[in-house]
Amino acid sequence: MSDYPKFAVIGGGSWATAIVKMLSENLPKIAWYMRNDTALEEIKVNFHNPNYLSSVEFDVDQLYLTNDINKAISYADYVIFAIPSAFLSKEMEKLYVSLEGKVIISAIKGIIPETSLIVGEHFHTVYGIPYDNIAVITGPCHAEEVALERLSYLTLACRNEEHAKTVADCLSSHYIKVKETDDIVGTEYAAVLKNIYAIACGMAHGLGYGDNFQALLMSNAIREMKKFIKKVHRMKRNINNSAYLGDLLVTGYSLFSRNRMFGNMIGKGYTVKSAQMEMSMIAEGYYAAKSAYELNQKYGAKTPIINAVYDILYNGKDPKKTFRKLTEKLD
Numbered sequence: 001m002s003d004y005p006k007f008a009v010i011g012g013g014s015w016a017t018a019i020v021k022m023l024s025e026n027l028p029k030i031a032w033y034m035r036n037d038t039a040l041e042e043i044k045v046n047f048h049n050p051n052y053l054s055s056v057e058f059d060v061d062q063l064y065l066t067n068d069i070n071k072a073i074s075y076a077d078y079v080i081f082a083i084p085s086a087f088l089s090k091e092m093e094k095l096y097v098s099l100e101g102k103v104i105i106s107a108i109k110g111i112i113p114e115t116s117l118i119v120g121e122h123f124h125t126v127y128g129i130p131y132d133n134i135a136v137i138t139g140p141c142h143a144e145e146v147a148l149e150r151l152s153y154l155t156l157a158c159r160n161e162e163h164a165k166t167v168a169d170c171l172s173s174h175y176i177k178v179k180e181t182d183d184i185v186g187t188e189y190a191a192v193l194k195n196i197y198a199i200a201c202g203m204a205h206g207l208g209y210g211d212n213f214q215a216l217l218m219s220n221a222i223r224e225m226k227k228f229i230k231k232v233h234r235m236k237r238n239i240n241n242s243a244y245l246g247d248l249l250v251t252g253y254s255l256f257s258r259n260r261m262f263g264n265m266i267g268k269g270y271t272v273k274s275a276q277m278e279m280s281m282i283a284e285g286y287y288a289a290k291s292a293y294e295l296n297q298k299y300g301a302k303t304p305i306i307n308a309v310y311d312i313l314y315n316g317k318d319p320k321k322t323f324r325k326l327t328e329k330l331d
C-alpha cells in the first residue's frame with residue numbers, strides 16, 4: 001500500500017461528483033470511473049463534470065480518470081460505489097478484476113432489484129465480500145450542498161474500526177463531518193425508506209397539501225420507518241439520529257431532492273413515465289417503493305405510506321384518491 005489510501009469512485013452522477021470533491025480535499029490521487037466518454041474528456045479539458053454539479057472545479061492532476069471500471073478498481077484499496085441501485089448489477093458485469101481484500105463502500109441509497117438486497121448485503125452475498133470490508137456512506141447530505149461547501153454531516157457505517165477511521169478521515173474537511181456507526185443494516189434501510197417517504201412528501205405538495213400536512217406525514221413516516229427496520233434488523237438504535245430522522249427530513253423538505261421532485265410531478269398529474277423522462281436525474285425511491293413493498297409482504301410491518309406510494313407508482317392508482325384514503329390512516 002502507498003503512503004496514502006488509494007480510493008476509486010464508481011459513477012459519474014451528482015453523488016459520485018460530490019464524493020470525488022470531498023476526497024480531493026485530502027488525497028493527492030483518486031481514480032474516477034464513469035461510462036460517459038464525453039464527460040470524461042470534458043473534465044480533462046475544462047475541469048468540470050459537464051452534466052452534474054458543473055460548478056465544481058477539479059484539479060485534474062489529482063484524478064485518474066477512466067472509462068474502464070477494471071482499471072479504477074485495480075488502482076484502489078477502497079472502492080466507493082455511487083451509481084443508482086438499478087444499474088449496479090449491469091455495471092458489475094463489466095468487472096473481471098478481483099475485489100478480494102478491497103474495502104467496498106456503498107454510497108448508494110437503494111435496494112438491488114435483481115436480488116432484493118440492500119447494497120452491503122448484496123456485495124456480501126453475491127461477491128463474497130466479508131462484512132469487515134464493507135462500509136456504507138449515508139446521512140442527510142445533498143450533493144448540491146457539497147458543491148456549495150455547506151456544512152454537512154455524513155454517517156459512515158462499518159464494523160471494522162480501522163477501515164471506518166480511514167474512510168472518515170479521507171471524506172472529512174471544513175464542510176464535511178463524519179460520524180461512525182456499526183448499524184450497517186439499519187442505516188441502509190433508513191436510506192432506502194426515506195426516499196419513498198420523500199416521494200410521498202412531493203406527491204402531497206403536488207396535490208396541494210400544505211406544510212401542516214407535510215409535518216404530520218413526516219411524523220408518521222419516522223414511526224413507520226422505525227417499525228419496518230425493527231422487523232428487518234432488531235438492534236438498539238436511536239431512530240432520531242441523523243442517519244435516520246435527519247436523512248428523512250432533508251429529503252422530504254429539500255428542494256434539491258430528486259425523490260421529492262419526482263413525487264411532486266406525480267402529484268401534479270404527470271404519469272410515472274413522463275415524470276421520469278422530465279428529470280435528468282434518478283429518483284431511487286421509485287425502485288425502492290417496489291422492493292420495500294414486496295419485502296414487507298414477508299415482514300408484515302404496518303406501512304400505509306409505502307403502500308400508498310406503491311399503489312400510485314405501480315398499480316396506476318389515482319394519487320388524489322389514494323392520498324385521501326391515506327389521510328384516514330395517519331395520526
Ligand SMILES: NC(=O)c1ccc[n+]([C@@H]2O[C@H](COP(=O)([O-])OP(=O)(O)OC[C@H]3O[C@@H](n4cnc5c(N)ncnc54)[C@H](O)[C@@H]3O)[C@@H](O)[C@H]2O)c1
Pocket residue numbers: 011012013014015016035052082083084085087090091107108109110141142143144280281282283284
Ligand atoms: N445526489 C445526492 O445528493 C445523493 C446523496 C446521497 C446518496 N445518493 C445516492 O447516490 C446514488 C447515485 O445517485 P446520483 O444522485 O448520483 O444520481 P444522478 O441522478 O445524479 O445521476 C445518475 C447516474 O446514473 C447513471 N446512469 C443513468 N443511466 C444509467 C444506466 N442505464 N446504466 C448505468 N448508469 C446509468 C448516470 O451516468 C449517472 O452516473 C443513488 O443511490 C442515490 O440515492 C445521492
Ligand SMILES: O=P(O)(O)OC[C@H](O)CO
Pocket residue numbers: 109139140141142143195198247250251256257258259260282283284
Ligand atoms: O436527492 P435525493 O432525493 O436522491 O436524496 C439525496 C440524499 O439521499 C439526501 O440525503
